[in-house]
Amino acid sequence: MIRGLRSLLSALGLIRARPRLLLFLMFAPWGLNTILFLGSWSALALYLTGRVAPTLDALVDAWWSPLLTGFGYFIAVVVAGALAYVITVIGALCIGAPFLDKLSAEAERLAFPDTPGLHGRMGILPALKEGAKTAVVLLVLEAAFLLFYLVPVAGPVLFGLASAYVLTLGLLDIPLARRELTLKAKTRFVARNTGPVLGIGVIVLAVSAVPFLNLLAVPVLVVAATLLVAETEARRAAKAAARAGGGSGEDGEESPATT
Numbered sequence: 001m002i003r004g005l006r007s008l009l010s011a012l013g014l015i016r017a018r019p020r021l022l023l024f025l026m027f028a029p030w031g032l033n034t035i036l037f038l039g040s041w042s043a044l045a046l047y048l049t050g051r052v053a054p055t056l057d058a059l060v061d062a063w064w065s066p067l068l069t070g071f072g073y074f075i076a077v078v079v080a081g082a083l084a085y086v087i088t089v090i091g092a093l094c095i096g097a098p099f100l101d102k103l104s105a106e107a108e109r110l111a112f113p114d115t116p117g118l119h120g121r122m123g124i125l126p127a128l129k130e131g132a133k134t135a136v137v138l139l140v141l142e143a144a145f146l147l148f149y150l151v152p153v154a155g156p157v158l159f160g161l162a163s164a165y166v167l168t169l170g171l172l173d174i175p176l177a178r179r180e181l182t183l184k185a186k187t188r189f190v191a192r193n194t195g196p197v198l199g200i201g202v203i204v205l206a207v208s209a210v211p212f213l214n215l216l217a218v219p220v221l222v223v224a225a226t227l228l229v230a231e232t233e234a235r236r237a238a239k240a241a242a243r244a245g246g247g248s249g250e251d252g253e254e255s256p257a258t259t
Contacts, residue, residue, distance in 0.1 A: 007231070018110055025219075033089075047080075056068055093134050094132050104178060122177060134173045168204050171225040172200070
């Protein structure tokens with residue numbers, strides 16, 4: 001898990017070292033995220049708040065009904081914001097896939113200049129296709145996770161935890177897809193690197209709770225996920241080289257390329 005958390009610090013350090021280049025590549029995703037979030041939040045908030053008063057009026061008829069209705073409006077807006085964030089990230093991974101693909105490739109080139117074979121991009125159409133497939137999978141999972149809201153008290157917490165983990169998988173899909181891995185190979189990579197993946201998941205969960213920071217963080221998290229995958233690849237290569245040279249090598253996670 002520590003290595004996953006450390007990948008965020010590495011991403012921030014890389015952005016600090018090359019701010020003009022990387023921040024330029026982030027402008028398009030940031031703009032897209034803002035449009036998606038404000039649009040989906042507004043639509044969901046209007047829909048949910050419109051259901052509050054009729055529902056509560058049918059259930060409660062007392063002097064404190066207006067207070068309950070006001071609280072219901074507040075909850076509706078908060079839930080709308082949470083759902084809008086999920087929609088935004090999934091939409092960004094789909095529509096913004098070409099931008100995130102380029103950002104991922106450039107971050108990897110800067111962080112690992114001695115491994116040119118890892119810096120390739122998918123291209124616009126392949127990136128859009130891969131992003132659409134990822135978005136469909138994430139939407140299906142998120143729709144299933146809505147059932148958590150049926151669980152009293154703990155439902156929203158369970159939904160948040162499950163959503164953070166799924167969104168983490170979506171972020172990791174960008175550098176993994178650039179390696180032209182199958183879904184089975186991607187699943188193996190996640191299973192064999194559970195700790196670091198959970199580390200990024202903790203970061204996703206933390207920033208998800210901060211309005212607007214969660215939108216700005218998506219491209220940064222893509223860079224962090226890219227560095228995590230690339231570091232795993234480098235560890236695997238070092239281990240293989242040590243074994244080929246007759247040494248015991250350093251323990252490391254298995255590379256996506258071997259799955």
